[in-house]
Amino acid sequence: MAIHEPERVWWKPLSKDERIWVAVALVWMLITFIYMPVYHFIGAQNPPAETYAVKPDQFDKLVEAMVAKHKIGEEKGVPIVQAFPDEPVFIRAKMWEWYPIVQLEKGKTYRLHISSMDVDHGFSIQPVNMNFMVLPKYDYVLTLTPTQSGEFHVICNEFCGLGHHAMVGKMYVK
Ligand SMILES: [Cu+2]
Numbered sequence: 692m693a694i695h696e697p698e699r700v701w702w703k704p705l706s707k708d709e710r711i712w713v714a715v716a717l718v719w720m721l722i723t724f725i726y727m728p729v730y731h732f733i734g735a736q737n738p739p740a741e742t743y744a745v746k747p748d749q750f751d752k753l754v755e756a757m758v759a760k761h762k763i764g765e766e767k768g769v770p771i772v773q774a775f776p777d778e779p780v781f782i783r784a785k786m787w788e789w790y791p792i793v794q795l796e797k798g799k800t801y802r803l804h805i806s807s808m809d810v811d812h813g814f815s816i817q818p819v820n821m822n823f824m825v826l827p828k829y830d831y832v833l834t835l836t837p838t839q840s841g842e843f844h845v846i847c848n849e850f851c852g853l854g855h856h857a858m859v860g861k862m863y864v865k
Pocket residue numbers: 812813847848849850851852855856858
């Protein structure tokens with residue numbers, strides 16, 4: 692059995708059914724295309740866009756100063772820090788660790804400053820699935836008001852090397 696060339700019919704006019712489907716697909720594509728920018732304004736899904744330049748060693752000092760001041764415990768060698776709404780809260784990403792563990796209170800608004808010491812990381816709060824980028828030399832400010840209490844995990848969702856899969860942090864909301 693030889694391999695046959697397909698029958699050459701593609702240039703023939705489309706049937707009515709096919710034209711209807713092409714029209715339906717086109718209209719739906721246009722609706723979703725227009726909805727994208729509309730959702731930007733009505734979706735309330737946009738991360739804040741407040742960012743500052745910071746050097747990794749400067750940021751590291753701010754993290755350590757906060758830990759020294761507000762440490763309330765320790766878990767597997769990682770300090771637990773009580774966060775306060777009127778003070779900046781610092782979270783440091785580093786291959787392959789989130790530092791420290793912060794403890795927040797439900798209903799209060801915090802300003803989380805997130806930065807990386809080395810490469811790009813992804814700050815992903817689970818199981819609520821809120822995702823933000825963490826970049827070296829950028830202090831990314833996240834204004835956050837927890838609406839539920841419990842224990843949350845922070846996973847890295849930006850591949851950052853060998854230990855990426857083990858880069859799991861924590862966050863408590865009382
Ligand atoms: Cu990672």
